[in-house]
Structure formats: C-alpha cells, structure tokens
Amino acid sequence: MPTGAKRTATRRLPLNRGRVLRAALEIADKGGSESLTMSNVGQKLGVESMSLYRHVRNKEDLLDGIVDIVYSEIELPPSGVSWRTSMRRRAISAREVLARHPWAIGLMESLTRPGPANLRHHDSVLGVLRGAGFSSAAATRAYNLLDSYIYGFALQEAHLPFGTPEELAELGKSMIPQLSSEEFPFLRQVGIDLVQSGFVYANEFEPGIDLILDGIERRVRLKS
Amino acid sequence: MPTGAKRTATRRLPLNRGRVLRAALEIADKGGSESLTMSNVGQKLGVESMSLYRHVRNKEDLLDGIVDIVYSEIELPPSGVSWRTSMRRRAISAREVLARHPWAIGLMESLTRPGPANLRHHDSVLGVLRGAGFSSAAATRAYNLLDSYIYGFALQEAHLPFGTPEELAELGKSMIPQLSSEEFPFLRQVGIDLVQSGFVYANEFEPGIDLILDGIERRVRLKS
DNA sequence: ACCTGAACACCGTTCAAGT
DNA sequence: ACCTGAACACCGTTCAAGT
Numbered sequence: 001m002p003t004g005a006k007r008t009a010t011r012r013l014p015l016n017r018g019r020v021l022r023a024a025l026e027i028a029d030k031g032g033s034e035s036l037t038m039s040n041v042g043q044k045l046g047v048e049s050m051s052l053y054r055h056v057r058n059k060e061d062l063l064d065g066i067v068d069i070v071y072s073e074i075e076l077p078p079s080g081v082s083w084r085t086s087m088r089r090r091a092i093s094a095r096e097v098l099a100r101h102p103w104a105i106g107l108m109e110s111l112t113r114p115g116p117a118n119l120r121h122h123d124s125v126l127g128v129l130r131g132a133g134f135s136s137a138a139a140t141r142a143y144n145l146l147d148s149y150i151y152g153f154a155l156q157e158a159h160l161p162f163g164t165p166e167e168l169a170e171l172g173k174s175m176i177p178q179l180s181s182e183e184f185p186f187l188r189q190v191g192i193d194l195v196q197s198g199f200v201y202a203n204e205f206e207p208g209i210d211l212i213l214d215g216i217e218r219r220v221r222l223k224s
Numbered sequence: 225m226p227t228g229a230k231r232t233a234t235r236r237l238p239l240n241r242g243r244v245l246r247a248a249l250e251i252a253d254k255g256g257s258e259s260l261t262m263s264n265v266g267q268k269l270g271v272e273s274m275s276l277y278r279h280v281r282n283k284e285d286l287l288d289g290i291v292d293i294v295y296s297e298i299e300l301p302p303s304g305v306s307w308r309t310s311m312r313r314r315a316i317s318a319r320e321v322l323a324r325h326p327w328a329i330g331l332m333e334s335l336t337r338p339g340p341a342n343l344r345h346h347d348s349v350l351g352v353l354r355g356a357g358f359s360s361a362a363a364t365r366a367y368n369l370l371d372s373y374i375y376g377f378a379l380q381e382a383h384l385p386f387g388t389p390e391e392l393a394e395l396g397k398s399m400i401p402q403l404s405s406e407e408f409p410f411l412r413q414v415g416i417d418l419v420q421s422g423f424v425y426a427n428e429f430e431p432g433i434d435l436i437l438d439g440i441e442r443r444v445r446l447k448s
Numbered sequence: 449a450c451c452t453g454a455a456c457a458c459c460g461t462t463c464a465a466g467t
Numbered sequence: 468a469c470c471t472g473a474a475c476a477c478c479g480t481t482c483a484a485g486t
Contacts, residue, residue, distance in 0.1 A: 015450080038479060050480080051451050059479065106330045108383045119408055126410035136417035144380070144425075145432050149369075152376025156368070159332045184343055186350035193360035201368075208369050211443055215435035239469080262460060274461080275470050283460065 015045060017055045021065040025101075028066065033103035038062075063107055068115025070104045073097045076124045083132035084213050087146060090125065091209045094150050095157075099202075102158035105151065137224045142216045149212055153205055165198035239271060241279045245289040249325075252290065257327035262286075287331055292339025294328045297321045300348045307356035308437050311370060314349065315433045318374050319381075323426075326382035329375065361448045366440045373436055377429055389422040 013019070023044045028036045038049040038059060045052075056062040075093035077086040098105055111118065129139035162168040172195035179188040237243070247268045252260045262273040262283060269276075280286040299317035301310040322329055335342065353363035386392040396419035403412040 037477085039477085048452055049478095050453090050482095053480070054450070105379075108379055111380075111383050112385050119403075119411065123408040123411040126414050130410055130414070136414040137421060137423070139414060140418060140423070141428055141431065144377075144428055145373075145435065148376030148380060148432065149372050150376065151379050152372030152374065153368075155329075155332055155375050155379060156335075156372060159335050161336050179343075184347040186354055187343060187347040190350050190354070190360040190363060194364060197361060199361070199364065204365055204368055207365065207443075208372065211369065211439035212436065214443075215439050219431075219435055219438075261458085263458085272471055273459095274463095274472090277461070278469070 015047060015051060015055060017065070019045065020052055020055045021062065021069060024062055025066045025069055028103045029101060033106065036103075064113055064115060067104055067107050067111075068117045070097060070101045071115065071121055072117035073100075074121060076121060077128045079128065079131075083128055083134075084217065086128045087125075087142075087213060088209060091146055091150055092206070094147075095154055095205055098150070098154035099157060102154070105155050105158055108151070132221070134221060135224050138220050138222070141223075142220050145212055145216060145220070146209070149208060153208065157201060160201055163201070165195075165200060168199060169195050239269060239275060239279060241289070243269065244276055244279045245286065245293060248286055249290045249293055252327045253325060257330065260327070288337055288339060291328055291331050291335075292341045294321060294325045295339065295345055296341035297324075298345060300345060301352045303352065303355075307352055307358075308441065310352045311349075311366075312433060312437060315370055315374055316430070318371075319378055319429055322374070322378035323381060326378070329379050329382055332375070356445070358445060359448050362444050362446070365447075366444050369436055369440060369444070370433070373432060377432065381425060384425055387425070389419075389424060392423060393419050 020041065024036060024041045027040050027044060038052055041062075042049040042052055052062070056065065074097045075090060077090040079086065081089075114122075125143055126139050129142055130136070134142060162171045172191055176188060176191050176195070179191065181188055244265065248260060248265045251264050251268060262276055265286075266273040266276055276286070280289065298321045299314060301314040303310065305313075338346075349367055350363050353366055354360070358366060386395045396415055400412060400415050400419075403415065405412055
C-alpha cells in the first residue's frame with residue numbers, strides 16, 4: 001500500500017494560484033525564462049500542465065503574476081529619513097532583487113498591466129518625493145531617472161558574461177587577443193586595464209545612483 | 225506561361241544572409257518579436273522556413289544578426305566636438321534607434337556575443353572618452369552610466385501604454401477612477417496632474433541625459 | 449471540485465530526397 | 468547548389484471525459 005504514498009501526499013496539497021506562481025518563480029530563477037514552460041511548472045507540482053489553467057488564465061497571466069511577486073520583494077522606500085536616503089535604499093533593493101531574478105527584466109511588458117505590488121510600490125515612491133516637496137512633474141522626472149538607471153543597469157548586468165574579477169580575467173584572456181589593435185584599439189586597451197585593475201561591475205551601481213541623486217537634488221527637486 | 229511568373233522572379237533573387245536578416249528585421253519591426261518566426265521569415269522571402277538554415281545557423285544566430293543591424297544604425301559618436309556633445313549626440317541617436325526597434329531591447333542577451341557593429345560602436349565611444357582624458361576606469365563608468373540610462377529609458381518607453389498626451393488622457397480617463405484615494409493617493413494625484421499638464425514621456429530623455437553628463441563632468445571625468 | 453487524455457495549431461530543427 | 472517533404476520533439480491551450 002505505501003507504493004506511491006509520497007506522491008499521493010504531495011498531490012493532496014490542493015493547487016492554488018499562489019502555489020502555481022511560486023513554483024513558476026522557482027523554475028525561472030533556476031533555469032531562466034526559457035525553462036519556464038507550463039509543462040515544467042506542472043511537473044514541479046506533480047500535476048499535468050492542463051491543470052494549471054484552473055488557477056491562471058493563461059501563460060501571460062502567469063507571467064504577470066510572478067513579475068508582481070518580484071515587485072513585492074523590492075523594499076518600499078522608507079519614511080522618516082530624507083528623500084535621498086529613502087530613494088537610495090529603494091534603488092539598492094531594486095537592483096538586488098532584479099539581480100536575483102534576472103529573467104524578470106525582460107518581462108516588463110507586464111508593467112502594462114501592473115499588479116497590486118507594483119501599484120503600491122509606485123504609490124510609495126511618489127509619496128516620498130511629493131512629501132519632500134517635489135511637484136508631480138518633478139517627482140515623475142526623478143522617478144523616471146532613477147528607474148531608467150536601475151533597469152538599464154540590471155539589464156546589462158543580467159547579460160554580462162562575467163561577475164567576479166576572476167571570470168573577467170578569464171574572459172579577457174580569451175577575448176582580448178581577438179581584438180586587433182588596429183580595428184579596436186580602445187576596446188582592447190580598456191579591456192586590458194579593467195582586467196588588470198580587477199573591475200567589478202556590481203560596484204558601479206552605487207556611485208551611479210549617487211551621481212543621479214545629486215543631479216536630482218540640484219536640477220529637478222524644486223522645478224515647476 | 226506567365227502563370228506564377230512574378231513568384232518565380234521573386235524566387236530567383238538568390239537567398240543570402242543579408243536578405244534573410246533584413247526580412248527578419250522588417251517582421252520584428254512590424255509585429256514585435258513574437259511575430260518573428262522562422263516560418264514568417266521564410267514566407268516573406270517566398271521560401272520554406274527550412275531554407276533559411278542554409279544562411280543562418282539557427283534562430284539564435286538570426287537574432288544576433290538583426291541585433292547587430294540595429295546597432296549599426298546608431299550614429300557613432302562624432303569627433304571634432306567636445307566629449308559632451310559627442311556623447312549627447314550618440315545617446316539621442318541610440319534612444320531613437322531603440323524606439324524604432326523596441327523588440328531589440330529584450331534581445332540584449334546577444335550582447336554576450338557582440339557582432340562587428342557592436343564592437344565598432346564600443347570602440348568609438350571609448351575612443352572619444354579616452355581622447356578627452358578619461359582613464360579606462362572613468363571611461364567605463366561614464367559609458368555604463370549613459371548606457372544604463374539609455375537602455376532603461378528605452379525599456380520603459382517600449383512598454384508604455386501611451387505616447388501622445390491624447391493617449392495619456394484616454395488612459396487616465398479609464399485608469400484613474402480605478403485608483404482609490406485611500407489606497408493609492410499619490411499615484412492618483414500625480415496621474416491627474418500629468419494628464420492635465422500634457423505629459424510627454426519622450427521629452428524626458430534629453431534633460432535626463434544632460435543631468436547625467438553634468439554628473440560625469442563633475443564626478444567622473446578626472447577620477448582615478 | 450478537481451484533474452487529465454486526446455487533440456489541435458504552432459514552434460524550431462534535421463535530413464534524406466528532390467530539382 | 469539550392470530548396471523542400473516528411474518527420475521529430477516540444478510548445479500553449481481547449482474540452483470532453485474521468486475520479
């Protein structure tokens with residue numbers, strides 16, 4: 001009788017939207033968005049892919065759902081500190097979350113149909129900026145500047161073929177010799193210099209955010 | 225005899241990589257990346273999808289190819305002007321090209337396997353910055369700041385459900401009433417203000433680039 | 449109430465066979 | 468030399484039928 005007991009037990013846990021979305025998110029985290037198929041999600045839950053359609057309308061709905069979960073992981077901008085500190089903390093959290101779920105960056109179409117976590121997040125950010133005296137136009141501009149930088153940084157980071165200086169060094173060893181000094185002299189030289197100085201892409205994020213916060217303070221905050 | 229003459233004539237044009245890539249690019253421009261299937265590309269060329277494999281290794285190769293074409297459309301940074309002017313012109317061109325080919329932004333994975341246009345572009349940008357006295361580290365930082373902003377801006381622009389103030393107004397009419405004043409007060413207010421003032425997202429790009437160029441001038445150019 | 453077998457339309461891709 | 472028919476493995480999705 002105990003034959004297949006475990007499988008049956010696993011099955012007994014009733015399926016629901018939350019379990020489906022969590023399974024999908026784990027699959028995407030592990031294998032990227034191309035591994036996220038309805039069939040894989042079903043398998044992870046001990047169920048056929050067709051069963052999922054009772055809990056999500058279709059794959060698009062599933063993607064919207066997991067993108068909103070990712071959004072919910074981003075720290076809301078703290079209150080009780082200056083707008084700069086608050087925006088800085090939020091930006092760092094956002095990049096961290098996107099680095100953890102790199103597949104999510106390419107799924108921004110979902111923002112056309114924002115989920116509840118997304119809306120709440122937007123409202124909080126705008127609240128902090130408005131509370132610090134930004135006009136609606138200035139708050140929008142500041143928000144857009146920060147998010148453009150954050151998403152663009154994350155987008156590039158997600159597709160970087162190296163992370164650690166060691167990986168960069170390895171990549172440099174194989175790539176740099178292929179860059180002819182006549183055709184790509186600057187690329188070659190900069191590549192050599194970066195490898196030699198142990199460049200770490202991730203360290204570039206905070207100086208960039210500070211530069212942008214500076215500009216916002218200086219040019220955006222009290223405008224219109 | 226003239227039966228099918230035209231079709232035959234079209235077929236006579238020998239297939240080659242360039243024709244395949246150009247057809248693929250047109251399809252993506254017209255219908256987005258989800259309409260870009262091997263079958264559609266073949267159809268556009270009067271050929272079965274299997275014939276394409278003589279000219280591209282596989283679909284990934286085809287995507288790499290069209291992304292590099294997109295890259296080639298971005299204006300190289302002009303020389304003979306200040307680094308700021310040069311970077312500004314390049315940035316504006318890059319955003320314009322990405323707005324014309326919004327599907328390309330999600331295909332950045334291809335940057336792991338950069339094509340010739342991509343390499344040439346990188347080399348030119350680094351050349352301008354190095355020529356203006358930027359160290360390798362400073363040039364990398366400046367380049368990364370600009371590109372993060374450009375890509376992030378384009379990524380958001382590509383998924384914006386509105387372009388013109390009229391579209392924004394229409395969207396506002398349908399969305400704003402759904403935002404409860406208790407749950408999303410700031411989002412609601414900012415939405416109302418933006419609609420009322422005729423906000424145009426695209427106009428935000430240049431002030432943002434100028435803010436970043438300012439920061440680079442001030443903080444990055446002469447460092448390390 | 450919840451799950452699935454069978455079926456469909458559509459992908460990318462290979463390869464032997466056609467011209 | 469260039470193209471294609473047939474075939475395969477894999478998608479997302481619907482729906483009638485099962486428990």
